[in-house]
Amino acid sequence: MTVVEPNVAHGVLNILARVENELARNRVPVEIWNSDAVFRAEMDQVFGTCWVFVAHESEIPKAGDFVQRRIGLDPVIVTRDGKGGINVLSNYCRHRGTQVCQTDAGNSRFFKCPYHGWTYSNNGDLVGTPHMHEAYGERMDPKEWSLKKAPRVDVRSGFIFASLAQEGPTLEEYLGGGGWMLDILVNLAPGGMRVAGPPERYQINADWKAGAENFSGDAYHVDTLHWSNEEVGMIQGTTANAEMMHAYDLGGGHGTLGFPWPMIGLPLWGYPPEIVEKFDLSTFDDAQRYVLETNLPTVGNIFPNFSYLRAFAPVTPGGPTTTVTTFRVWQPIAPGKMELWNWQFVFDFQTDEEAHDSYVTGQLLFGSAGTFEQDDTVAWEGAGRAAQSAWMQREQMSFSFDQAGRTTADTTFDADYHGPGTKRRTGFGEFNQLSFYKRWLAVMRGDTATVSGEGATTR
Amino acid sequence: MTVVEPNVAHGVLNILARVENELARNRVPVEIWNSDAVFRAEMDQVFGTCWVFVAHESEIPKAGDFVQRRIGLDPVIVTRDGKGGINVLSNYCRHRGTQVCQTDAGNSRFFKCPYHGWTYSNNGDLVGTPHMHEAYGERMDPKEWSLKKAPRVDVRSGFIFASLAQEGPTLEEYLGGGGWMLDILVNLAPGGMRVAGPPERYQINADWKAGAENFSGDAYHVDTLHWSNEEVGMIQGTTANAEMMHAYDLGGGHGTLGFPWPMIGLPLWGYPPEIVEKFDLSTFDDAQRYVLETNLPTVGNIFPNFSYLRAFAPVTPGGPTTTVTTFRVWQPIAPGKMELWNWQFVFDFQTDEEAHDSYVTGQLLFGSAGTFEQDDTVAWEGAGRAAQSAWMQREQMSFSFDQAGRTTADTTFDADYHGPGTKRRTGFGEFNQLSFYKRWLAVMRGDTATVSGEGATTR
Amino acid sequence: MTVVEPNVAHGVLNILARVENELARNRVPVEIWNSDAVFRAEMDQVFGTCWVFVAHESEIPKAGDFVQRRIGLDPVIVTRDGKGGINVLSNYCRHRGTQVCQTDAGNSRFFKCPYHGWTYSNNGDLVGTPHMHEAYGERMDPKEWSLKKAPRVDVRSGFIFASLAQEGPTLEEYLGGGGWMLDILVNLAPGGMRVAGPPERYQINADWKAGAENFSGDAYHVDTLHWSNEEVGMIQGTTANAEMMHAYDLGGGHGTLGFPWPMIGLPLWGYPPEIVEKFDLSTFDDAQRYVLETNLPTVGNIFPNFSYLRAFAPVTPGGPTTTVTTFRVWQPIAPGKMELWNWQFVFDFQTDEEAHDSYVTGQLLFGSAGTFEQDDTVAWEGAGRAAQSAWMQREQMSFSFDQAGRTTADTTFDADYHGPGTKRRTGFGEFNQLSFYKRWLAVMRGDTATVSGEGATTR
Amino acid sequence: MTTIDTPDLAPAGPVVGPLADAALQNTATQFLALESKLLDEAREEDWFQLLDTDLLYVIPIRQATERREDEVNRKAYRVRDTLAHVRLRLDRLATGVAYSEIPPSRTMRLVGSVLATRTDQEDVIAVSSAVLLYRQRGIDPHFDLLPYRRNDTLRLTSDGPRLLSREILLTEVALATPNLGLFL
């Protein structure tokens, strides 16, 4: 994609060259996880061009509804205008920069700047300036002087994405296999899914890529980092996790791990009959149905920083069970620092009680106090700290993704899989993580022409 | 002025070039409000050369009195020495840098460094070194080893200014029309004005220029940002404010808005007879008298960061009235961050009770808890945040001063005004703000030869 | 020493050139005390090559014992392995950087990474990876994939030092006269000294060099900065301190001040008979014995940032007396900011009661609440603040070490001193401080070939 | 234009429930102080004994909204624990492999602004408090602050007061600490 000039500074280009060399031997250099220069370049190259998730339609159902979100470091207002359109607006007044929206959510037809009163419609247009005649003679052009708007906004299965680049692949092209897999997760029933509540947010001393990498394909950490959950009965059989999880490399940097829920007697992620009977799988294609019958998407990431996870768990140890679905954004806030935005999702048709169990249990496991989440939030801190080390920089430290070259698991592609990208019959190998970083490298270099990515093309 | 080599870095010169281009079409680029490089250059070019207000004589009336202030980021001790002279001293010991003064105010003949005891007179001279003979043989030269001193210190109507540049225009030349207008505000009676109390300080997440720009000429914000005051009866008629305020462009980046107090039945800012009878206007020239009879200075800024405001208000809604005078410094403390230093002033002759009413009411409106002030302090935050946005930088965002080219108000100069600079018969137009930034650009480029500035020369 | 390429940035080289010029006239430029670039270069040039103190053997007496320390900004685990060997290990997992040790001290044979379970022996070797066969086929090479280790670790009189450089002088060569003098302080009895307790830590807004410089030879500050202690009877005769202290310039940047304890009736630092009778001075050479009989090491610094002090004091004013020994590290944590690590030491043979008195009194004087320490911690702040001043930078401010050229004290070398380096018969002159900075300059330039340094060679 | 009318001073009743007397207020104060001490000393099992079997412990989600009353969505949870959930968390901490809290965060729970009021139920009191939790994890060079208000109810039993319900209103919309691996 050439819409943004590759304005990465010289120091960054050197780092990217080292990334390329190291990726070739299944390594990633430490310096990308906490560097002012790399972070600044990411704000342009990654968050200035990619399609970034900003909100779900169920968060702004009515005309006038809005939520405030971020793309990279930029606050944006995601609005539902009077015509039902969705707008992603910069939150800086065009007159002198004062922020026109100071809330996280609300409902309003207008955003009036408190400083001098310039007033914008919720589609971004400048619709009023006090003392218009004396001050400006004629009306300021509403479009020329509108709040800056994300030039492209689109929706996939209720998920709203925005791109700050004028040109480039469409959302459908961009998501590619990632969107195809996302559909499997959420389009099981008419109406799809909705948020169970507003996002909860917590700040982690780790680079946003640490979360994205992990959700892309890290089957290997579960029976160590999360072992305590096995001991107390919140999960079972995690020692087989890396073996049972199959890795989908969906192209475009998108990756998913698929767990064989049917194999452990929990078809369709263990949803109970009263839920399953509401499902309508007829909209899926054959390849999707194959996925639904074998290794269902369980944890995954859509490049760059939008992840999901579906799990089955007791609402308390030994108690009744539920299936939970969490989506999250690894929101960069500074080099080596992110803010995690975490939503629980339920199916639109679920009863309040069903939704409540799923919501509460989803938070019990994967909220900021989650019995799984807690340990991830701090395990990811190390990379960013190592990145700041003068010693490690002198040593040209790189982290190891050596499983890709060493694993003895069967890493051939599943020939029965006919969906986008590829599927390996194992969770060993750290392949998806490497694909994530290869995509990152390409995007950082402004070379994002081949949207469907290496994963998709090797299919 | 060539006393400081224009040591602005290359990146800054590019920014300044864009500022020049944008100013030509009544715009100012967003990047100047929060940039490490621009801020660093300001410390040299602006605060290293300009005459900067540091204190008022009434704060250090007696020999030995001192207050600690700042020029740019540098702490300076402003002292009244034994001969009545005023000195502006750097607060770093010449031996090893320990700060010799750790208080905001006091009275002392000497500043003794706590580390090794080097002792400086309150005129800065090094007057003692422990064990002088063994340590240094002969006495260290008191001048060569004095605390670094502002090379030039001068006073205008009780206001003490200092310049860190060895050469350049005199204070009188520098202030030009700004000084002439300041005199109108404070020299109404013998003895002039005095501080009602020490400064109060509060830290604002906004660039120092946001305050300077606003006080230079922003008549347009009052009936939006401060409307709540109208609703509760603390002010009246603000919808006519931008129209009634006349803009004085005084040259040198100094600007003032003059309100027609006589026109609303409040000649001389509404001072009551018992005050007015103490006034002696005979010292003013004809042009000053014209100002006093028509549009009196009400809010203004002396370049770079020294502002004033005079207002008339009830001491409580519906209660008796008073006239208040506040001076303030927009003290830079970091890129995009300032500390506001705010003083209330009263006439030296005022009784304790008169002074008390003016002081308390001045603070009620314009202190850190002021019913006007509160809203300014946060409205100004946006520009600095926008300046940090990668998106806005890619968009080459500039803020709008388009009123200058579009206003339908009568913007011809008042032909009856014969004072320095120019006077327009309206507060619309954002002219003074543009003059402030034009001056800023010239100073940043080290091109400060024409002291009297564009405003003065067009008179 | 050429083991580390002089990768100091261009801006730093300019600063170093100015340091050289200024040192030639007994000055040191202000900019070295608080500069991102200088600090970053120090992490490589100083802390990446020098032998740095990390722990004392008495802190990790048993197999498995470890403490966590820092070299420059890098956390290191100092371990006693099963064979009694001492290892200095980087605390970043080689897989993805997670920190494998989250405690300050403990006892463990292994460090297991919480993220994916890679497990390291306490000698650093990688000894386990979960699912080894599936994940990695063959065992990962334990040495190739070990925690990064300080390539060189050595011990002098119980003090453990590490160097991150592969090559260079041995510890003995590096310490030179500094080690010889250290021995005098601690090797007075079999078993030497031990820590009285774990280190206490406190963060000071001053550059690490401020402490190192002070302990290298600042006899001149005592009767000013610490005068309050004289007034309350915790010390006596400090007005004669600079005169009585003799300065040992031990080469290699190491310096010591020697106080004539015998002259004031307190031979051997005033240790009482029951302690002295345990001493065995037979291991010392003639020059060491001369030192012990004349000017005993009292305060000193081993380049770069390891200092010591021995003092004699009442346990309370007017009460019984004790002799205290404190060691400390001036740990850099940011430009212009250090963390002081302070240990009290006692002789290994001392009874609990003797040790207790020495410990408590050592802390009373030189702990974070110490009646001496308090004032040092803040007097040192000034240099770093001055370093950030745009004004002082424009003035090219340098701090004064002019005593070296001006003192009238007898600064000829003591001809009776036959130890390493030189000894002057005075504490005036600021010579040791200049030697510290000369050494710093050489090390920063990567020119550390002549280990024994200028001090030693001029003997 | 406003006038300065001194409003009728309504009795305290409408503003808040009936205030506890000194003895009851003391019961509440000591209970909250004891709790904070036990949790700061990592004595979670002792603390568990102070919980009522009907415990409901909720941290709702807060957002910046134009009106204070819209900020907290009481059907949106960071945490919604019953006693069984708390038991689960303690059991997990006790496994020795709950890494986020190994070593345990060093904490200081400063409880103040305690206000006890009586409720409809004779044996239940309502207690409002403000808390600042200061946390330093592992070898973190920095610290984290967690400010919050709590609306609790305590059941007065013959064994002493027991925590019956707790609602925690975090002051901030985003946690400035990586997780809530602590009881608030």
Next chain:
Amino acid sequence: MTTIDTPDLAPAGPVVGPLADAALQNTATQFLALESKLLDEAREEDWFQLLDTDLLYVIPIRQATERREDEVNRKAYRVRDTLAHVRLRLDRLATGVAYSEIPPSRTMRLVGSVLATRTDQEDVIAVSSAVLLYRQRGIDPHFDLLPYRRNDTLRLTSDGPRLLSREILLTEVALATPNLGLFL
């Protein structure tokens, strides 16, 4: 040279006024707790009911000076409010266009170190307290801290205690928050 003379232990009288008994101390504690709760919950009108008609609310200016007793200039004000001024501020907040507090800052007022003493007047008590106010404005990514001590007097009325005077001594010389758009 000092000697360790144990000074005659003067009775508490000279150090501070006569201490309140437990009931009176409780009155003060609950009053301050209630206030902090109402203000944190943006219930300013309820809080207003707790103010005495003779209220004087003062924040003097503090500077760093060599002696503690010179720091605070009691004739220098950040704020000096009577009840009419407070009414004005509340009215302004209620206009819906007092932008600095739209949305209202999320706050947590932690009140501690409460000490109640009796005064010359039977129906007036003096109350000293320490407060940390934690504030997060709008969509600020950061928080602001306001530390201060308060010297209050409360008038004991048949309707309960009322705030008669409040002096606020800020700990810092410069506010680390952009304005005092809050009651302390």
Next chain:
Amino acid sequence: MTTIDTPDLAPAGPVVGPLADAALQNTATQFLALESKLLDEAREEDWFQLLDTDLLYVIPIRQATERREDEVNRKAYRVRDTLAHVRLRLDRLATGVAYSEIPPSRTMRLVGSVLATRTDQEDVIAVSSAVLLYRQRGIDPHFDLLPYRRNDTLRLTSDGPRLLSREILLTEVALATPNLGLFL
């Protein structure tokens, strides 16, 4: 696999000493509040009158260790003061040349989580508290925070309570302030 067994609720006894009644708790609360006030007002000599002649004031050293019980080494001291040491410190401060505290730090000691319990000795009570000390030194542009818990004993004398012992457990392993030139 855990089961949710509600443990036998042990009486408060084992968890902590016998709780003070409201009057005794008030004695402790007022004592700590008074202390904090005097120290914040730089009235160290008045504070000194509140110390028992047998005072032991200790700040042990804390480290991050795997178990909470290993963190604090009670034979390792930042400070271990008797009354004579405190006297010495006050005398030094009074010299006028104890530079670190010229001018005196502006401080705010916020004391909360106060819990008083009875001890074996009739005239001695144990008091646990949590404190946040906010400090701004001289012309520092920043502030320092010192969080800690205190375990005190007070001797009840006819002249009022006196501080008999104080153990200060700092929350952090490294002080985020340059020195402890203050009483905690």
